[in-house]
Amino acid sequence: xxxxxxxxxxxxxxxxxxxxxxxxxxxxxxxxxxxxxxxxxxxxxxxxxxxxxxxxxxxxxxxxxxxxxxxxxxxxxxxxxxxxxxxxxxxxxxxxxxxxxx
Amino acid sequence: xxxxxxxxxxxxxxxxxxxxxxxxxxxxxxxxxxxxxxxxxxxxxxxxxxxxxxxxxxxxxxxxxxxxxxxxxxxxxxxxxxxxxxxxxxxxxxxxxxxxxxxxxxxxxxxxxxxxxxxxxxxxxxxxxxxxxxxxxxxxxxxxxxxxxxxxxxxxxxxxxxxxxxxxxxxxxxxxxxxxxxxxxxxxxxxxxxxxxxxxxxxxxxxxxxxxxxxxxxxxxxxxxxxxxxxxxxxxxxxxxxxxxxxxxxxxxxxxxxxxxxxxxxxxxxxxxxxxxxxxxxxxxxxxxxxxxxxxxxxxxxxxxxxxxxxxxxxxxxxxxxxxxxxxxxxxxxxxxxxxxxxxxxxxxxxxxxxxxxxxxxxxxxxxxxxxxxxxxxxxxxxxxxxxxxxxxxxxx
Numbered sequence: 001x002x003x004x005x006x007x008x009x010x011x012x013x014x015x016x017x018x019x020x021x022x023x024x025x026x027x028x029x030x031x032x033x034x035x036x037x038x039x040x041x042x043x044x045x046x047x048x049x050x051x052x053x054x055x056x057x058x059x060x061x062x063x064x065x066x067x068x069x070x071x072x073x074x075x076x077x078x079x080x081x082x083x084x085x086x087x088x089x090x091x092x093x094x095x096x097x098x099x100x101x102x
Numbered sequence: 103x104x105x106x107x108x109x110x111x112x113x114x115x116x117x118x119x120x121x122x123x124x125x126x127x128x129x130x131x132x133x134x135x136x137x138x139x140x141x142x143x144x145x146x147x148x149x150x151x152x153x154x155x156x157x158x159x160x161x162x163x164x165x166x167x168x169x170x171x172x173x174x175x176x177x178x179x180x181x182x183x184x185x186x187x188x189x190x191x192x193x194x195x196x197x198x199x200x201x202x203x204x205x206x207x208x209x210x211x212x213x214x215x216x217x218x219x220x221x222x223x224x225x226x227x228x229x230x231x232x233x234x235x236x237x238x239x240x241x242x243x244x245x246x247x248x249x250x251x252x253x254x255x256x257x258x259x260x261x262x263x264x265x266x267x268x269x270x271x272x273x274x275x276x277x278x279x280x281x282x283x284x285x286x287x288x289x290x291x292x293x294x295x296x297x298x299x300x301x302x303x304x305x306x307x308x309x310x311x312x313x314x315x316x317x318x319x320x321x322x323x324x325x326x327x328x329x330x331x332x333x334x335x336x337x338x339x340x341x342x343x344x345x346x347x348x349x350x351x352x353x354x355x356x357x358x359x360x361x362x363x364x365x366x367x368x369x370x371x372x373x374x375x376x377x378x379x380x381x382x383x384x385x386x387x388x389x390x391x392x393x394x395x396x397x398x399x400x401x402x403x404x405x406x407x408x409x410x411x412x413x414x415x416x417x418x419x420x421x422x423x424x425x426x427x428x429x430x431x432x433x434x435x436x437x438x439x440x441x442x443x444x445x446x447x448x449x450x451x452x453x454x455x456x457x458x459x460x461x462x463x464x465x466x467x468x469x470x471x472x473x474x475x476x477x478x479x480x481x482x483x484x485x486x487x488x489x490x491x492x493x494x495x496x497x498x499x
Contacts, residue, residue, distance in 0.1 A: 015491070047156075053459035055466045057491075064462030065408070065415075067381060080117070081143075081384070083159065 003099045019052035028052050030072045038072050039089040039100040046082035104196040109177040110203035111135025114363030116158045117387035123167040131169045138174040147226035150254035180338040182356040199358045199394045206328035206364040216306035217324040232321035235259030240309045240319035244271040246409040248325030253411040263294040280455050330365045345376040350400030351393035362386035404472045419469035420451030429483040441483040448475045
């Protein structure tokens with residue numbers, strides 16, 4: 001799987017998320033409270049809603065539409081209505097850039 | 103001991119059933135649904151998404167959780183003394199605990215015979231089938247359902263007229279500023295809105311206004327509110343007053359009988375409310391399930407609603423008091439939020455409207471602040487530079 005240069009670390013505030021589109025796919029990139037970075041699919045598994053509009057609290061992302069919650073480190077559903085986990089992707093930081101392996 | 107019987111397989115009943123299993127309840131769970139379809143989500147119906155039903159849970163999930171799902175079945179009576187439920191297929195179920203989650207049904211006023219209403223997938227298909235290009239659609243009621251249907255029909259190329267008796271749209275649910283914003287959007291899209299106009303009578307193809315004017319349509323839809331489905335509870339002798347009366351744990355007046363979701367009237371912040379809300383139905387189903395297992399205190403979740411109309415989304419957390427002032431915060435684009443504080447300065451309600459999901463996370467933060475009864479200065483509420491998350495963390499610490 002290729003590593004993709006997604007954004008600068010400065011593009012995301014702590015406990016925030018941004019949307020990153022690549023090659024026809026949408027991803028969500030998160031900066032956790034400990035300045036750690038994570039990447040999941042960009043769309044909620046319940047309905048196709050962009051998670052980047054949702055609220056990040058600690059290590060949870062909440063869908064902006066129907067309030068499904070996921071742990072964005074593992075992709076696991078924490079609260080329905082979503083029933084399916086999110087896919088997650090490895091990340092690393094190099095020279096101030098957030099790289100994701102997709 | 104007999105297991106748990108749940109009457110009503112909507113969001114509330116389904117959530118309750120799965121919560122019971124998640125919490126380790128090992129006895130029988132029977133979930134009774136009147137409709138033939140696998141329990142499905144209703145919000146897409148008013149938004150024109152009617153081709154495919156969206157199941158709340160996959161069919162296999164019921165088997166995996168050993169939930170005995172009985173569809174196309176009516177609960178005909180409940181005997182709270184014998185602790186039995188009589189079903190339309192002639193069978194009789196014993197229960198250890200019973201949850202009534204019968205929801206609400208669309209209301210029609212006298213003199214509106216023949217108007218379509220929206221509650222089920224079948225209703226939605228009938229409405230959408232009539233909403234093609236060039237069709238004339240009359241909508242009675244400018245609430246969430248009426249306006250979402252109006253937007254859907256307009257998008258399908260229909261000529262749409264909405265008749266609302268109150269001077270403003272959505273008057274019961276959102277502050278005036280948001281109602282006016284949504285109204286102008288509908289007008290820009292070419293929806294004919296007639297507010298402050300009462301309907302004298304209506305049928306499948308005409309609406310006659312109070313002044314005597316008669317309007318002709320291809321389809322007439324009424325979205326004039328819903329009534330809680332309490333027949334079963336009343337016949338069983340439970341206390342009913344604008345919904346099945348329950349305590350903070352969703353217990354009814356009969357022992358071992360609970361009620362939750364749209365059909366119940368529950369205590370909240372010193373008053374009593376009945377909600378018609380997708381998320382409250384789920385939250386209350388979960389809470390009632392825990393209460394049936396003896397694991398829950400009083401329900402304290404903040405009411406939350408949303409509506410999608412054209413490319414706008416509006417969200418509301420808490421309940422607005424129309425007599426009190428609101429504080430406005432402008433966001434990017436022309437999206438904005440409105441906040442209301444109670445007499446002691448605690449955040450009590452928040453609403454927002456904007457394109458797509460722009461207001462979502464702000465309203466979610468406001469909801470958490472309302473839940474915590476946080477006191478916030480109006481200047482902080484109005485200032486887009488004051489991060490609501492920071493206020494929440496301050497309130498939590």
